Amino acid sequence: MDNITAYSVELVKDPFGILTGKRYEFILDLEVDEEDELYSEHGIYLRVIYGVEEGKMGIVKYHIHERVTDKYMDFDLEEDELAEVEAFCKDHLNEAGQ
Numbered sequence: 001m002d003n004i005t006a007y008s009v010e011l012v013k014d015p016f017g018i019l020t021g022k023r024y025e026f027i028l029d030l031e032v033d034e035e036d037e038l039y040s041e042h043g044i045y046l047r048v049i050y051g052v053e054e055g056k057m058g059i060v061k062y063h064i065h066e067r068v069t070d071k072y073m074d075f076d077l078e079e080d081e082l083a084e085v086e087a088f089c090k091d092h093l094n095e096a097g098q
Contacts, residue, residue, distance in 0.1 A: 003031040004088060011096045012049070021053025023060065024096050026089050029067070038075055043067030046077075050089040057093075059086050 012023040026048040032039045045067055049060040059082065064073040077085065 005029045005031050007088075007092065009089075009092055009096045021051055024050045024052070024089070024093060026050060026092070028085065028088070038064065038073070040066045040073070042069060044073065046085065048085060048089060050086075050093070052093070057090060059089065 006029040008027045010025050012019075012025050014023070026046075028046040028048065030038075030044050030046055032044060038044060043066070045065055046062055047065060048062040051057065051060040062077070062082075062085070064075050064077075065071060066073060
C-alpha cells in the first residue's frame with residue numbers, strides 16, 4: 001500500500017444495543033503501485049471496522065474491494081500496512097459523526 005488518497009468515517013449505529021463499545025466504519029481509497037499484488041486498474045478501497053471499547057481500540061475487521069466493480073479482493077494486508085491503517089483510523093476517529 002502506498003497512499004491513502006481519500007477517506008470517510010462514520011459511527012456505526014447500533015439501535016438494539018448488541019455491540020459493546022462503539023464501532024466506526026472507515027472507507028479508505030488507496031493508491032497502489034502497479035507492481036503491487038493489490039493493484040487494480042479500476043482502483044481499490046479498504047473498508048475498515050474500527051472498535052473502541054473500555055480503553056482498548058483497534059481494527060475489528062477489514063475488506064479490500066475493487067473501486068469500480070465493488071468486487072471483494074481476497075488479500076490480507078501485511079503487518080506494516082495494517083499498522084499504518086490502524087494508526088490512520090485512530091488519528092481520524094474524532095471526525096466521525098456522533
